[in-house]
Amino acid sequence: MGVWKLSVIVCLITTSRLAGQIPQPALPRPVSDAISSARPGGFVGSSVCRTCHPDVFQGFFRNPHYKSVASGKETPEKTGCEGCHGPGQKHLEALGGKATIPAAFSLMTPRQALDNCLGCHGKDVTRSDIRHSAHSQSEVACNSCHSVHRAATPKFLLAKRQTDLCYGCHQNVRSQFSMPFKHRVNEGFMNCTDCHNPHGSPSATWRMGLRPRMVAHALGNEEPCLKCHSDKRGPFAYEHAAVRVDGCEVCHSPHGATNAKLLRRTTVFTTCLECHNGAEGFGRQADGITSQSPSHDMRSPRYQNCTTCHVRIHGSNADRLFLR
Numbered sequence: 001m002g003v004w005k006l007s008v009i010v011c012l013i014t015t016s017r018l019a020g021q022i023p024q025p026a027l028p029r030p031v032s033d034a035i036s037s038a039r040p041g042g043f044v045g046s047s048v049c050r051t052c053h054p055d056v057f058q059g060f061f062r063n064p065h066y067k068s069v070a071s072g073k074e075t076p077e078k079t080g081c082e083g084c085h086g087p088g089q090k091h092l093e094a095l096g097g098k099a100t101i102p103a104a105f106s107l108m109t110p111r112q113a114l115d116n117c118l119g120c121h122g123k124d125v126t127r128s129d130i131r132h133s134a135h136s137q138s139e140v141a142c143n144s145c146h147s148v149h150r151a152a153t154p155k156f157l158l159a160k161r162q163t164d165l166c167y168g169c170h171q172n173v174r175s176q177f178s179m180p181f182k183h184r185v186n187e188g189f190m191n192c193t194d195c196h197n198p199h200g201s202p203s204a205t206w207r208m209g210l211r212p213r214m215v216a217h218a219l220g221n222e223e224p225c226l227k228c229h230s231d232k233r234g235p236f237a238y239e240h241a242a243v244r245v246d247g248c249e250v251c252h253s254p255h256g257a258t259n260a261k262l263l264r265r266t267t268v269f270t271t272c273l274e275c276h277n278g279a280e281g282f283g284r285q286a287d288g289i290t291s292q293s294p295s296h297d298m299r300s301p302r303y304q305n306c307t308t309c310h311v312r313i314h315g316s317n318a319d320r321l322f323l324r
């Protein structure tokens with residue numbers, strides 16, 4: 001679009017605004033055409049928007065939301081610009097303005113933006129319980145993370161590259177991924193979304209209903225960890241209840257740790273003693289008896305590296321005590 005055309009428009013807008021009493025100047029041709037051919041409900045189509053929003057319009061054909069325009073199969077309220085911003089007729093008649101377009105995101109609350117997007121994305125993202133997610137409840141709405149017109153990643157229309165996006169609000173997590181033992185997120189080997197669903201998640205079937213922490217559910221409602229660490233999936237003839245019921249993070253720090261194998265505790269045996277603190281027989285029952293059996297005495301250094309003997313700590317098909 002020529003510069004002259006733009007200045008004519010700007011000129012028209014200023015004249016109409018400054019001089020209320022002076023007779024309205026003629027509308028630019030594409031605008032008056034669009035108004036006269038408006039569909040019921042005031043839908044004027046997307047091409048007229050180019051007249052005044054060339055920057056936004058320019059890249060729109062590459063946007064996944066352009067599909068509705070290209071196919072021509074959607075109803076007007078689900079097509080193109082008006083699919084999100086609402087019918088444009090009044091906006092054209094007023095020669096623009098924020099207040100005249102039904103959905104101007106700069107004037108909308110996060111809740112309204114969420115409702116707008118869920119008008120079409122209800123099905124794909126509600127399974128994740130988005131309305132109750134920690135993000136929605138803290139007013140982090142779709143457009144905090146997605147940028148429809150100025151996406152940094154063409155795929156998923158993210159406002160920034162994923163890790164930068166998440167670290168932007170979760171500074172403390174960055175340092176966890178810089179610890180000596182960590183998952184390689186900062187190195188670009190994996191993403192937050194390999195384990196989290198930023199749209200939320202229903203209560204976990206593991207961890208006995210602790211806060212879901214938006215940890216993604218993989219396959220049959222299992223922990224996302226098992227997508228990659230599939231050898232820990234089982235089912236095992238002899239399950240270690242802690243793995244199945246409490247979940248991996250009862251022993252491991254999922255992001256990073258100063259301890260080898262991402263353990264939460266500096267040594268293996270302190271990890272185990274959180275639960276196996278019943279004394280007699282070194283069992284699980286916390287029966288208050290503090291004496292150790294001579295054949296299995298945790299005070300002896302020999303017994304402190306539990307997993308040198310209990311090697312199949314995640315579950316075993318051969319031994320009830322995970323010894324092989």
Ligand code: HEC
Pocket residue numbers: 046049050053056057060065080081082083084085105106143146147148149150
């Ligand atoms: C998928 C929904 C959606 C579609 C489709 C859409 N927009 Fe937007 N638009 C937004 C959102 C959300 C914003 C707020 C800024 C942001 O988050 O990127 C916005 C912002 C704007 C703005 C404000 C200024 C700016 O550059 O951010 C203009 C103007 C605009 N859109 C025009 C259009 C036009 C013209 C079209 C069609 C070519 C269109 N929009 C299609 C969602 C949409």
Ligand code: HEC
Pocket residue numbers: 009013031044045046048049050051052053081082085087088091092095096097098101103104105106107
């Ligand atoms: C005659 C020029 C003109 C046409 C045609 C036009 N707009 Fe606008 N539009 C404007 C002006 C001027 C503004 C106000 C900009 C401002 O105040 O920052 C505006 C603002 C907007 C905003 C508000 C963005 C925000 O959140 O602040 C949206 C959305 C928008 N237009 C969408 C559209 C859509 C969709 C179409 C096509 C149906 C369209 N416009 C056609 C001139 C126009």
Ligand code: HEC
Pocket residue numbers: 114117118121124125130135140141142143144145146156158162191193198199
């Ligand atoms: C906290 C940031 C964040 C918020 C808030 C958010 N998203 Fe997303 N969204 C993402 C990320 C990151 C991805 C990419 C997921 C991936 O890499 O697998 C994504 C992917 C998507 C996808 C494509 C893949 C899919 O899951 O279907 C859609 C559609 C989507 N988001 C829509 C929305 C809508 C609609 C909202 C608001 C109701 C929203 N998002 C809110 C971060 C967010």
Ligand code: HEC
Pocket residue numbers: 064065067068077078079083084113116117118119120121142143146148154155156157
């Ligand atoms: C009028 C219906 C409609 C509305 C409203 C809508 N979308 Fe979409 N959105 C779609 C369709 C259709 C697709 C394309 C799905 C496909 O690729 O098959 C899509 C795709 C997406 C994608 C996925 C891009 C990808 O690479 O997979 C994201 C992210 C997204 N929309 C975000 C949003 C956000 C944020 C809003 C609100 C500002 C929004 N959408 C509003 C219909 C809509």
Ligand code: HEC
Pocket residue numbers: 163166167170173183185190191192193194195196213215249254255
């Ligand atoms: C290897 C899987 C994994 C990856 C990758 C991952 N997380 Fe997590 N994250 C988890 C698990 C599991 C929890 C729950 C931990 C718990 O409840 O003890 C969690 C908890 C969280 C929490 C809430 C706990 C707290 O400390 O307040 C935030 C915030 C978080 N993750 C952000 C992120 C961000 C941001 C990224 C990417 C930079 C990321 N996570 C990558 C698995 C992961």
Ligand code: HEC
Pocket residue numbers: 134135138140144145162165166167168169170192193196198211212213214215
């Ligand atoms: C605009 C800021 C913002 C962005 C961007 C953002 N978050 Fe959050 N996130 C929050 C807020 C606010 C909370 C809720 C308060 C809290 O727990 O810190 C939250 C909470 C979380 C939680 C904890 C949920 C719980 O139940 O405690 C996880 C996990 C999380 N975000 C992951 C992510 C991931 C992954 C990304 C990137 C895809 C991301 N966040 C992007 C602001 C953001």
Ligand code: HEC
Pocket residue numbers: 182183184189190194195223224225226227228229248249252254260261262263
């Ligand atoms: C996307 C694949 C992927 C997911 C999902 C994943 N991991 Fe990992 N994990 C790896 C890779 C690859 C390594 C090897 C370390 C490296 O070089 O990055 C690793 C390393 C580990 C280690 C340390 C192993 C060692 O020998 O030091 C532990 C423990 C671990 N992951 C636990 C988990 C837990 C718990 C979860 C879920 C919260 C999880 N992982 C999710 C890929 C994944």
Ligand code: HEC
Pocket residue numbers: 223225226229232240242243247248249250251252261263268271307313314
């Ligand atoms: C009861 C505590 C506990 C639970 C629960 C647990 N782990 Fe472990 N895990 C350990 C210990 C202890 C080690 C270190 C073993 C060693 O030093 O030989 C380990 C080592 C690992 C390793 C590296 C060595 C290997 O065997 O590959 C990975 C990967 C791992 N765990 C993943 C997981 C995943 C995934 C889950 C959830 C399905 C999980 N862990 C649940 C205690 C646990």
Ligand code: HEC
Pocket residue numbers: 240241242246250251268269271272273274275276284306307310313320321322
């Ligand atoms: C979160 C709690 C928890 C942690 C941490 C934990 N366990 Fe367990 N462990 C259990 C429970 C619960 C059982 C099942 C008890 C039952 O079936 O009666 C069990 C069973 C066992 C058994 C089989 C005993 C039997 O009588 O069937 C062994 C051996 C064992 N754990 C070793 C370990 C070792 C070694 C560690 C440290 C790497 C560890 N556990 C960490 C909770 C835990």
Ligand code: HEC
Pocket residue numbers: 269272273276281282283284295296298302303304305306307308309310321323
């Ligand atoms: C030198 C090898 C070895 C080491 C090290 C070892 N165990 Fe054992 N553990 C065994 C053997 C063998 C048995 C079965 C016979 C017995 O009870 O003495 C057993 C039995 C158990 C049982 C089942 C006992 C019961 O009565 O329920 C638990 C629980 C257990 N060990 C936990 C641990 C923990 C926790 C550690 C680390 C502090 C540890 N073990 C270190 C070899 C070992």
